[in-house]
Amino acid sequence: MRNRVWIALALASALGLAGCGGGGNPSAPTLATVASVNAASTAPTSPPSGGFKAVVSFGDSLSDVGTYTLAAYSTYANPASPLYDASIPAWNPPAAYAGGGQFTVNGLATGNWVSDLATSLGLPITPNVIGYAGQYFNPSNPKTPSATPIYCPFTAQTNCYGFAQGGSMISTPAGIGNSTGALTYPLTQQVQNYLTQFGAFNSNQLITVLAGNNDIFTALSNVSTQVTAAVTQAATQAAQAGTPLTADQLATVKSQATSQAAAVAQATVAAAADQLAGQVQLMLKNNAKYVLVYTLPDSSLTPFGQSLSGGTTCDNTDIHTPCYLLSNLVQVFNQRLLNDLQGQPVKMMDGFGLLNKEIATPGQFGLTNVAAPVCDINGPVLSKLGNSSLFCNTSTLVSGLDPNTSLFADAVHPTPAGYKIIASTTLQSMKSFGWTQ
Secondary structure (H helix, E strand, C coil), rough: CCCCCCCCCHHHHHHHHCCCCCCCCCCCCHHHHHHHHEECCCEECEEEEEEEECEEEEEEEHHHHCCCCCCCCCHHHHCCCCCCCCCCCCCCCCCCCCCCCCCCCCCCCCCCCCHHHHHCCCCCCEEEECCCCEEECCCCCCCECCCCCCCCCCCCCHCCCCCCCCCCCCCCCCCHHHHHHCCCCCHHHHHHHHHHCCCCCCCEEEEEEEHHHHHHHHHHHHHHHHHHHHHHHHHHHHHHHCCCCCCCHHHHHHHHHHHHHHHHHHHHHHHHHHHHHHHHHHHHCCCCCCCECCCCHHHCCCCHHCCCCCCCCCCCCCCHHHHHHHHHHHHHHHHHHHHHCCCCCCEEHHHHHHHHHHCCHHHHHHCCCCCCCCCCCCCCCCCHHHHHHHHCCCCCECCCCCCCCEEEEECCCCCCHHHHHHHHHHHHHHHHHHCCC
16 A cells, blocks of 8 residues: 555546546545535435434445454553553453554544444444454453454444454455455455345444545555556566667656556546445445445545655645546546436535545644654554554654644544544534434
């Protein structure tokens, strides 16, 4: 996900796919587009009789309420671990573990936005499965993990509707982090697992769907891989033939390869959006009534996106920059998703517009830092753990940065404060839909 991608001038011609122009920043899915989908929706306009009884969540790390808690627990709670930390409070499932397990600053009063939203509705939610690297949480003996998945691992079986998993893609099983132990069940499997376990959705469930980020990151990384391979092959063949390429010839090869790779990336993320829409339609066919689907935030605005040019800032309106392509891929995905869901009985949440507003007017949201990660991802602990907020807690923060007024925990994930904004914005929208008081 963090491979830097160097995009050449060819992006100007490559970015014509899916109706995105080649000059300036491509036209984004705006609130009006989201509003038009919502206006055409035939979703309910009043709450379910008796109110919501459960929140069901599908997606990736942005909605993961603790799937990988075992990874953090085995790191910090095992005396044999080199990173053992006796100061971290004991884990008492189904409560969250203060040491880690969610992609944010763990150990604060709140964690992921899905849990925050559920709490606002007076509902609990727990992970559908907890596991990592072939080991799964065993409720009968928490200190001895199971070698096979245990679904709904807690006593309150009706609360285990957190299907989102960090690293998950829409339909590809081997998501980001899968090779190092992350489960990364794709969204297609998450939905199927729900249907296998519960048969159908209930009309008193609130269903949230926020997915596609990892398809974007993978497509972006593939552009870099494809361009590098094409340039290397051309240079090698020319050298072997005794006619080494000139700088201008190499630039031409890179330009052509970039154009082709960018077009492939756009087609790939558009197809992923189609697949996501298909899964939403599958939910609807299985009695889902209250479905919230989120457009993706513009990852070019995150610390990861801003680092793509090799520093700490990147202009996503400059067609020569890699963050421009990242922003474009997000917008291609969002636009396709919106088009696919037009006229469907769902409601859209404008995740793209929300992050833009947070970056542009942080004070409106009580934020003072929307640039630097608050977790010390390059410090002595997290640098050994993939630079991820999955293992971030109150002992691994950057000195001087306040998680309560900072937006980002790591390079892409929000702090609990950032997640609260998503939850509160969602709740406000639900009120406008007539779904809650």
